[in-house]
Amino acid sequence: MKTTLLVLCLLCATAAFGQAITGTGALSSEPYILQFPTHPGHATQRPLAPAQSLLETSALVYARGVRPLWEVAKASELIPLGDAARILRKEHGTATKARVIWEN
Numbered sequence: 001m002k003t004t005l006l007v008l009c010l011l012c013a014t015a016a017f018g019q020a021i022t023g024t025g026a027l028s029s030e031p032y033i034l035q036f037p038t039h040p041g042h043a044t045q046r047p048l049a050p051a052q053s054l055l056e057t058s059a060l061v062y063a064r065g066v067r068p069l070w071e072v073a074k075a076s077e078l079i080p081l082g083d084a085a086r087i088l089r090k091e092h093g094t095a096t097k098a099r100v101i102w103e104n
Contacts, residue, residue, distance in 0.1 A: 079087075
């Protein structure tokens with residue numbers, strides 16, 4: 001128990017000593033000021049680029065009028081919940097079962 005406590009104290013002291021060194025020297029009391037590089041041309045105003053078409057050389061396509069939804073979409077068939085449950089129960093009964101059952 002004493003050796004474990006001694007090793008723990010040594011590790012904590014090493015970690016604390018490593019945090020005290022900031023890279024400017026060994027245990028200097030002078031503050032270390034970080035200076036980040038500046039990018040002066042980053043926020044300047046520039047004119048907009050000319051417009052570019054995303055389409056290659058395709059013709060413009062347009063249509064007039066509104067097409068009703070019943071001409072375009074299929075009508076969805078609603079199945080009652082009870083019928084859906086019966087169908088699933090039949091599928092579950094006819095599904096292939098595992099041949100080997102492992103028990104641990």
